[in-house]
Amino acid sequence: MVEKKSGSHKDRARAASAKKAALGEDIDLSAYVSSTDEQPYQSDPSTLPAKTREQMLGAGVILDDPSQRSGTFIQMDNAPLHSSVRQEGIEVMAVGDALDKYDWLSDYWWQAVAVDTDKYTASVELSQHSGYFIRSLPGHKTDYPVQACLYLSKARLAQNVHNIIIAEEDSELHIITGCTTASDEEAGLHLGVSEFYIKRGARVTFTMIHNWNAETAVRPRTAVIVEEDGLFLSNYVLMKPVRSLQMYPSVTCAGENAAVRFNSILVAAAGSSLDAGSRVILNAREARTEIVSRAITTGGDITARGYIEGNAPDVKGHLECRGLILGGKGTIYAIPELKGTLAGIDLSHEAAVGKIAEEEVEYLMARGLTRDEATATIVRGFLRVDIEGLPPFLAAELQRAVEASERDIM
């Protein structure tokens, strides 16, 4: 448990503890239990049970061969289980340890995300259970990504985490975070606050794979501040069922020439309800963003949002939102939004929702593919997001994660 230095955060959280979120189904927090059980620290996570490791691997977290990672953080339910670093210039630890270690960290605490955003952020403040702190030191570049895993093992548990990520000036940081559950059917709640601070000239790629179960409710609250010449590149993959997800991470480009790219792949099976978007505020000259989302429903409901706001000269933003309805049921509601507040900005969007065009299926069938093969090829193509700036091995890993889930869709 982390004790906050500032009383005012607690006060503001208490005042917001019943405040419904602006978007998404209202989750009854009292239906979930809190746990203060400590987990025994694991110095070697490769000794975790095989099933647990396999589930983590499904979310992109590799425990058997740490040579592909520059650091690892694992949290089970409410307690940190492991943290380690394999490369100089990177810090990875439980956020509580970081607060003890660095007095200055309180300057970052609830600075990007408002503590009283809604009852979920309030809940994280009032009963927070760790989270991770990842920092790249000035000028240091990671070769391999840091991996972080947030794992839900107990039934009906509310996991409240607060993560802080800082990329110091001219550093480069790659993070893969995987979230998953032990059980395929137990209910659970994940509330995750993540605050990113990307300093001048720093580059961060953040790849998040969510493998929850059909009973989990998920409310991430993420905000990012990008300074001059900084880059934030986010890849989000959700292809497994989840009961209810609502998130709308928000990035502010505070410095000139800051750049942001969001790629999201969302798949909703029957019973899944997703409300997910990406929001970018371009507040400095020549800041730019590209938001790309692909949504597929095989019976669930998806609201795919996107918002770009241009408040400075020569900013540029493009939003692309495409949805595919497979099978008879399911809804995709695409809501792309643009707001410009001065001349000399360049914002655009394109959105399309539909089923697979019969003409495309027949084109592939005329080359000898069966109807199923043709459909699978088109779906694979739909999900293929070519990501500029992603290191090749990360791109390959992302592709593998997508392909591993394709079987469930078809």
Place this chain on the structure above:
Amino acid sequence: MGGFALSIEQLGVAVEGRQILRGINLQMKLGETHVLFGPNGSGKTTLLMAIMGFPRYQITEGKIIFKGTDITRLSLDERARLGIGMSFQRPPVVRGVKTRDMVAACLKEQDGEEQRINELAERVNMADFLDRDINYGFSGGEIKRSELMQLLAQKPELTLIDEPESGVDLVNISLIGELLNSLLEKDCPLVDRTCMGLVITHTGHILDYVNARTGYVMCDGVIGCEGDPHEILATIREKGYEECIQCFLRRTPSG
């Protein structure tokens, strides 16, 4: 059917309940290329689509025998796997599916696939297009070359080609002619050829490149005339389709 690898007998085709083709008869031996002439709307494309097996083109009567098999009831992909291929006039863009993926889908062999794809792309001058989404932003000539590259990979025994010269500039047309020849094995003695082609042409330019044996003039959903393709083309050039139709009407008892 004595030596015919493709035999179309009394074929009738309807599209969305409307009868388009009636009583079509056409026979082709292995290694031959035949050419379809006819004014717009005469049913040439419908015939190709019906042979390929697109579900929108419903066969109402008659049958199609390909290599001794009655394919009249077979699906599009079954016909493709039996050895029928088609060059699309206006193929759809399939976002996320690369040109490379399409060529790979056409190649049946697995060994050396990557190298084979690259060779084919070099040959059709499309190497820069392999990693682009198929047909996305392709020009008319690029579409033709991409289609022919896929067919060269697929190696169908019967190739159906709809207006190979349309929308293609003069530089491209010789390359396309050359590729068609290769596809239809023009340089190989007739007895050794195993590929057949059925080509729709408006201008007849393609006759300069392919070795066509028989030509047909289609009008109003029937084959009105059959003969030497160069002779037919000369008549059409001189007198237009109007004369073909008049000639046909004179020969048809019901008028």
